[in-house]
Amino acid sequence: MATSAFTRPYGRQSIDDDDVAAVVAALRSDHLTCGPQVPAFEAELATWLGAPHVTVCSSGTAALHLAYAALGLGHGDELITTPITFSATASAAYQVGATVRFADVDPVTGNLDPASVAALIGPRTRAIVAVHLAGLPANLDELAALAAPRAIYLIEDACHALGASYRGRLVASGAADAAVLSFHPVKHITTGEGGAVVLRDPERHRAAQRLRHHGIERDPARWSRSSPGPWYHEVVEQGFNYRLSDLACALGRAQLARLDGFLVRRRALADAYRTALVARFGGGANAPVRAPAVLPDRDSAHHLFPVAIDFAGLAVDRGALMTSLAARGVGTQVHYIPLPHHPFHRQRAGADAARLRPGADAYYARTLSLPMYPGLDDRDAAAVIDALADCLLELSQ
Numbered sequence: 001m002a003t004s005a006f007t008r009p010y011g012r013q014s015i016d017d018d019d020v021a022a023v024v025a026a027l028r029s030d031h032l033t034c035g036p037q038v039p040a041f042e043a044e045l046a047t048w049l050g051a052p053h054v055t056v057c058s059s060g061t062a063a064l065h066l067a068y069a070a071l072g073l074g075h076g077d078e079l080i081t082t083p084i085t086f087s088a089t090a091s092a093a094y095q096v097g098a099t100v101r102f103a104d105v106d107p108v109t110g111n112l113d114p115a116s117v118a119a120l121i122g123p124r125t126r127a128i129v130a131v132h133l134a135g136l137p138a139n140l141d142e143l144a145a146l147a148a149p150r151a152i153y154l155i156e157d158a159c160h161a162l163g164a165s166y167r168g169r170l171v172a173s174g175a176a177d178a179a180v181l182s183f184h185p186v187k188h189i190t191t192g193e194g195g196a197v198v199l200r201d202p203e204r205h206r207a208a209q210r211l212r213h214h215g216i217e218r219d220p221a222r223w224s225r226s227s228p229g230p231w232y233h234e235v236v237e238q239g240f241n242y243r244l245s246d247l248a249c250a251l252g253r254a255q256l257a258r259l260d261g262f263l264v265r266r267r268a269l270a271d272a273y274r275t276a277l278v279a280r281f282g283g284g285a286n287a288p289v290r291a292p293a294v295l296p297d298r299d300s301a302h303h304l305f306p307v308a309i310d311f312a313g314l315a316v317d318r319g320a321l322m323t324s325l326a327a328r329g330v331g332t333q334v335h336y337i338p339l340p341h342h343p344f345h346r347q348r349a350g351a352d353a354a355r356l357r358p359g360a361d362a363y364y365a366r367t368l369s370l371p372m373y374p375g376l377d378d379r380d381a382a383a384v385i386d387a388l389a390d391c392l393l394e395l396s397q
């Protein structure tokens with residue numbers, strides 16, 4: 001069995017015998033791909049989310065591409081999103097020929113700041129893409145209030161947030177025009193690689209299903225000519241092979257059956273972290289290490305547990321801290337380097353890359369993601385915080 005270099009990596013999958021049995025059964029079945037596991041996984045996901053339509057696909061990145069393409073975004077269109085996200089949120093926009101403007105974020109949550117989004121809206125703006133960073137829902141109502149009256153799409157990059165809720169409703173459940181999920185192993189459920197797109201509009205959903213499979217139209221009522229025989233189908237647009245196999249969907253279904261339990265454990269772990277953090281560093285806005293924000297109108301799905309560390313005040317180097325923690329078996333990560341700092345996104349953003357984003361810079365300067373996954377228990381949380389306190393003490397001397 002493959003093992004991580006870390007006793008406690010920052011994230012990892014949880015696979016049990018039911019997951020293994022589900023994949024083995026699919027492997028022994030007639031269909032390794034394009035079989036019954038695919039619509040079954042889609043239907044179960046739609047039910048779990050309370051979403052109108054779900055299309056599963058080969059990755060979260062593919063899901064973003066499908067969402068943007070199914071909404072008809074393309075050349076000349078501008079998307080506004082957060083700089084504190086994974087590259088794919090923006091690069092999938094470039095795949096459809098659109099351009100991206102990076103707004104600023106709240107320095108505490110790292111989520112899009114609606115006022116900075118409002119300042120960027122212009123005649124070419126076609127979509128606002130909100131990322132629910134680390135699992136904490138973004139300010140969806142404020143963003144929807146900016147988008148809806150201007151016929152701008154609101155898209156949720158919910159790759160961190162399966163199971164999170166905002167004002168009593170699950171994210172990615174169809175409130176926004178589109179939402180995407182990832183099933184990478186560090187996410188809430190995994191299919192190895194995989195993703196899904198939720199599209200509210202049935203025609204957009206049909207488009208996503210078609211684009212996933214080479215742009216093939218299977219509905220005879222929509223063909224350009226009458227069918228000469230049972231082999232007939234029509235390719236009606238540029239499509240892709242973004243299918244998710246039956247093996248992957250079988251794993252996804254088994255994982256989905258465990259999702260409620262995963263979420264309970266992630267939330268309990270977050271509580272254990274908070275207790276340990278207050279015990280070691282004190283609470284409040286001036287504590288040298290602070291837990292992620294808790295907001296009364298939303299529930300995080302705790303994909304990550306990003307703490308805010310006052311590296312400057314403590315005179316501790318983040319890289320040295322990560323190395324010391326790694327030596328103690330504790331894996332950490334930084335989510336994220338603001339996208340305009342990357343050469344590719346800087347070049348794509350042009351002059352806009354240099355615009356000041358103080359919220360993003362402040363968030364980036366302090367953030368460090370601690371281990372967060374269902375395989376950890378409350379004692380792990382206490383041990384990680386002890387290791388963090390010891391390393392900080394050692395490095396600040």
Ligand SMILES: Cc1ncc(COP(=O)(O)O)c(C=O)c1O
Pocket residue numbers: 059060061062085086088089131157159160181182183184193194195
């Ligand atoms: C916010 C966000 N969007 C999109 C993706 C892309 O997902 P995938 O790795 O499944 O392609 C990720 C993956 O980490 C992500 O974190």
